[in-house]
Amino acid sequence: EPEVTQTPSHQVTQMGQEVILRCVPISNHLYFYWYRQILGQKVEFLVSFYNNEISEKSEIFDDQFSVERPDGSNFTLKIRSTKLEDSAMYFCASLRGVAEQFFGPGTRLTVL
């Protein structure tokens, strides 16, 4: 059964550094999402992506964040200059149409 994959599983970085989190959605899916979960808090929506552009973003998704689907398979989330408060679990999800979102296993980002 196809699955959403995410790499790396754990990323440690210094404050102010750029990080790129990678996701490979399920191949025939059309909608792509990033969510994050700060330890002990709820899963929060960051951004949705459809037809090669952002379709919706939350207040959290400020100018430090960007997303790309560079090659038709990968879906990346870039944080330009990480802050301590960016430490969280980041989940990628994909959706074909009117159905369930399939989630990846997550990337744990630790900013020191």
Place this chain on the structure above:
Amino acid sequence: AQRVTQPEKLLSVFKGAPVELKCNYSYSGSPELFWYVQYSRQRLQLLLRHISRESIKGFTADLNKGETSFHLKKPFAQEEDSAMYYCALSGSSNTGKLIFGQGTTLQVKP
């Protein structure tokens, strides 16, 4: 504002006991409600959606628009049901984004 509330952080029951995980939502239109489950060391996966009105692994959930609730129920809990359960809402935007509750940890004791 769209919001999902799960009032219990932890629910602990004995095997064979009934389970009810509470979920209330705030939304002015016709929401689509989901229950997602995360077993230990596994990814989030869909358990139920209100539109399909089905029973999965013995769990059911009924959307009550009057009480704005979507509680998850199972008559007889099993140890393998121990997991984190998230109620989620997909609302007004047509992007499919999900708004999650805080989650409830269900612990089923032998």
